[in-house]
Amino acid sequence: MFNAKWKLAALAAVLLAGGGSVISVYGGGASDAPGTAVMAAGAAADAQSNGNSGADGGSDGGIALTPAKPDRQDELSFFRSNGYTKPEAAVQPPVPAAKIEAGYEPIGQNGKMALYMNKKTFAIQLQDLASGYVWSSVPSAKDFQAEELNEDWKNAMQSPFIIDFFAEDAFRTTSNYRSLQGKAASMKAIDNGMEVTYELPAIQSKLTVRVALDKDGLVVRLLNDSIQEKGPSRIASVQMYPFLGSVRGGSVPGYLFIPDGSGALIRFTDNHSQFDEPYVGQIYANDIAVTGFDGMGSTVRYPVFGIVHGVNKNALVGMVEDGKMNAEIVAYPSGVNTNFYWISTRFQIRSAYFQPTSKAMGGINMYTKNKTEGDKQVRYHLLSGSKADYVGMAQEYKGYLEQNGMLPEASGSSANAGGDIPMRLDLLGSEMAPGILKRGVVKMTSFAEAQAILEDLKKAGIRNIQAGIQGWGKSGITGAQPAAPGYEKAIGGKQGLKTLLEYTKREGIGLYLNTDYTNLISGAPRVEPRADAVRMVNNRLIEYRYVGRYVSDLYKDLKGYMLSPATAQKLAAKDFSNFRKDGLDQAALNSTGFFLYSDYNKKHKLNRTKSAELYGSIGEEAAKQSLKLNISVPNDYMLKHASAYFDMPLTSAQFMYTTDTVPFVPIVMHGVMPYYAGYGNNNPDPELDMLRAIEYGANPAFLVTHEPSWKLQNTPSGFLYTTQYQDWAPEIKKQYAKANEVLKQVQQASIAGRSVPALGIVKVSYDNGVSVWVNYTSSDYKAGGVTVKARSAAAVTGGEQP
Structure with missing residues (x-):
């Protein structure tokens, strides 16, 4: 997740197989390197190989792999790590019998x-x-x-x-x-x-x-x-x-x-x-x-x-x-x-x-x-x-x-069954910049430049786009949080947004503004820390240095606080009304509710149950305004208010005592609402991470700017190293095409089963009869009538379900 949630994470650190016919394939190309699984931000990431509890990867019920490469066993050991799921034993040991005891x-x-x-x-x-x-x-x-x-x-x-x-x-x-x-x-x-x-x-x-x-x-x-x-x-x-x-x-x-x-x-x-x-x-x-x-x-x-x-x-x-x-x-x-x-x-x-x-x-x-x-x-x-x-x-x-009524009644997907999957594309508009007497703004993507980027993607055949604007408010993304009403002039102001909105509606592109009601930055015009920030049980304000230690010291005086849920609810209600007046029908919450906290302010004291109710009322307010709400990693009490799920977790923290990572949350959410992986241009191994997203059924997401990333060097967003669209356009188009070819077959289906026939090979079955096979290894995989190339994925219709 971008900016606010990233900062909160930094803050926390301080503080069996069947035959069938292949209908579509994502080929990643062979590679000797097994890649690196992305770890959850700020979490313990000590991967441990605990041995294989099932098949050894050589064969499984007559399923043959292509001849091993010299480093094959090393690679298979990698897939025994707790970042992946191990195969189950072909023959399960017996479970000891239990009985109702005397007494x-x-x-x-x-x-x-x-x-x-x-x-x-x-x-x-x-x-x-x-x-x-x-x-x-x-x-x-x-x-x-x-x-x-x-x-x-x-x-x-x-x-x-x-x-x-x-x-x-x-x-x-x-x-x-x-x-x-x-x-x-x-x-x-x-x-x-x-x-x-x-x-x-x-x-x-x-x-x-x-x-x-x-x-x-x-x-x-x-x-x-x-x-x-x-x-x-x-x-x-x-x-x-x-x-x-x-x-x-x-x-x-x-x-x-x-x-x-x-x-x-x-x-x-x-x-x-x-x-x-x-x-x-x-x-x-x-x-x-x-x-x-x-x-x-x-x-x-x-x-x-x-x-x-x-x-x-x-x-x-x-x-x-x-x-x-x-x-x-x-x-x-x-x-x-x-x-x-x-x-x-x-x-x-x-x-x-x-x-x-x-x-x-x-x-x-x-x-x-x-x-x-x-x-x-x-x-x-x-x-x-x-x-x-x-x-x-x-x-x-x-x-x-x-x-229990905790899921939305209908999918918030803008895509029809069998149509192209949606892609999330966030564009960073502006950010706070250093200044001699007062801080200024650096323009990264104007509304007009955002339109040009969307036009280029449309020409490449990407028709289903959900576009978001970060840093749309006055003074940029960090300049005033929660974002003040109005639109930053440096990126085109209100008229610029109007023109962009007219284009996106004409082209069937979803457009939303990214907002947040968690962080309160000192000097923000809408709020005042002593009145609107959360107080701890010892009556102290929760105060922290807003900019992380690895970002420019030019902002070391920038103090952050946690916005009271009571104030958050009032501001969100007002903003959602303004968004609708401006013609928007979507919004996105970056990190609101990411932490659930009490507020010991004597004037509006809240326990965590009441805070959760107030965050839920933010979703209810969006519904009153007929505003779709995209939410980043929503807690369970926010799921029913979400039209889309941003930043779906695709890995575990890989604690030393865990043995496997599994897609429990994606299994719950697939077919309920569209969900998206984290930004693809933040991944250390884009090919491997795209395979993970495909296996987990997550749509691709990217964060881009029109201007080169070096312009963010001396800003609070200096942690963003590679965002320029010109650099990323070929990779975005390539990754989307590969993901779409597979996931469009299952985007509105529910996950019915999942199996791991061999180390590094996964089969995910959906209730529409399609199975998605993913081969993480550097060797081709063959099972009956199915062949999955090395480092690639395939959607297969028919065959035995796991």
């Missing part, structure tokens, strides 16, 4: 599953009535015997919840129901389940948890109002039934799914490294109004996770519902503290923060006094057979979003 009583049944509880330990078991498979919240006696655990871990694994609490000195301690001498204060049957009030004498606290079945799955709910704390300790977080589905080492074949980037897997194995830390994904990012930018970790935009016990055999998918505004997804790989793999939701009740007491930054550690808002709830659905893998999880999650 468990039935407490619910919904036709799909049966729920049992041990009313002495409050452990639960969940049985899939279709397959008979049993999921347990406590590891088996065999696993306990095999594992050398200290008393705390033994207690934790047998407890209905893990709990963190703050002592009087604000020191945070992790414990559990059993270690805290827990007992049931009350227990009562509810519809298809049980409600238990737990008493924790060691910290003089109580809390109530409901566990029950509804028509679709298992629901576990913590009643927020039930939390009572009579002693000096205060509850910090709760994880309910955290060991549901846990696996000891490689005793069960399968994996954990974590919602990192596009999606990632942690396969179960006995052969693994020792790891220092678990995966902790904060849903909607850290609340910077509490934590600041220090210690920013992984961000979860779609609160879903899963466990597979035998690929295409048994799976459990969890979806965080109530309380997700203040929750994390935590996954422990085997090798962190114990040899168990486990994953759960950690609901935050209170958070720690630092309270300065002097200008020299002395201070004390504290924690928020009030509990986070609302009940906390996680839902579990069971999957079996061919649906029991990450693809089935994505399809289940997509159905969940649809059922």
Whole structure:
């Protein structure tokens, strides 16, 4: 993403195969170099080769590869890295049988599953009535015997919840129901389940948890109002039934799914490294109004996770519902503290923060006094057979979003089925420039020059273009944020936009203005930091140096703040009305909602739930104005307002303990709305990255300027090194033609399946009967009647679906 989101990322750093007929092919040409997968900005990117859990790439069920090149094995090792997906074993190991243990009583049944509880330990078991498979919240006696655990871990694994609490000195301690001498204060049957009030004498606290079945799955709910704390300790977080589905080492074949980037897997194995830390994904990012930018970790935009016990055999998918505004997804790989793999939701009740007491930054550690808002709830659905893998999880999650009205009712695509795919082309209009007495503006692309660029692309046969203007406001893209009303004269002013808009409407090109309601820059005419910027829990403004350390020191005085969601909603409503008056029918949000934060300003105090509602109202305001809203990496609560999805994640952070990267988010979104890859001219290996985009079904996107990039050298956008259209025009036309030839066959279809027949070879099947094959390797690949050239992709009709 350009500019605002890039700066926020920088800020966070500071702070089986069937035959068929080939109908279209993208040929990238043979290459000996395997290329480099793009890492998520600011994320940990230590790629680890964890060995192949399936085929070795030499052959698979009679599918032959062309003779290996001398460096073939080195290349195949590259595709064993966690930046790609490994093939599944041709023969899956058996899944150990599980049964309903003695002492468990039935407490619910919904036709799909049966729920049992041990009313002495409050452990639960969940049985899939279709397959008979049993999921347990406590590891088996065999696993306990095999594992050398200290008393705390033994207690934790047998407890209905893990709990963190703050002592009087604000020191945070992790414990559990059993270690805290827990007992049931009350227990009562509810519809298809049980409600238990737990008493924790060691910290003089109580809390109530409901566990029950509804028509679709298992629901576990913590009643927020039930939390009572009579002693000096205060509850910090709760994880309910955290060991549901846990696996000891490689005793069960399968994996954990974590919602990192596009999606990632942690396969179960006995052969693994020792790891220092678990995966902790904060849903909607850290609340910077509490934590600041220090210690920013992984961000979860779609609160879903899963466990597979035998690929295409048994799976459990969890979806965080109530309380997700203040929750994390935590996954422990085997090798962190114990040899168990486990994953759960950690609901935050209170958070720690630092309270300065002097200008020299002395201070004390504290924690928020009030509990986070609302009940906390996680839902579990069971999957079996061919649906029991990450693809089935994505399809289940997509159905969940649809059922709950969280997806747009109809696709926002401007393309017809079978027509050309859309291309996103953003043009940078103007940027702030240095000056002796005051700063000026550097013109990079006028409205007239933007039209000339679009005309050139149309002549090249690119008919479906979605064009955006960055830096259209007065003083350029950085000069005034949020952008002030009006259009920069240096690029043609209001009349220039009018002329461009007339052209785009005549030619059927979509035109939008890129805007943002997250950053507030000191000196912006529409807002004032003390009134409109977010205040932290310690009453300080969230202030940071807006320009990154690698950009010119000429702007080191440029201070950035986070715009209050309340102000953001008011400004957006006004701007959207003006956009419509000016003839526009689209807009784009660059980073609004990228971080979800509270606001402790006493005049308009907001918690994260209210902030999310205000961001949602921005989408509702766009709908009132009949304005299509293109959103960059929208959080789940913004999806229903999006006409298009910008900057689709095409990789994971590749943490050392992950074994595979998978396209979970694209599987959810394909066929719902058009989505686009990040800017292609930012990629280190355009050929490889285009293949990745094709595999993930992402449309191409580019950021260009009329003027040469060197003119940005002494501006806040000095990090943009290669944008001149004249340099990029041939490559843009080439990449678009190749992507379009394949993706136009499937652009409005949904992803029905995905398989990896061999290392570096992927087959993605769509519900319209077309499959997209991608060959990342430097050797041609043959499967039945299908041949996919080295470093290329092909769309194939018919044949066996994965």
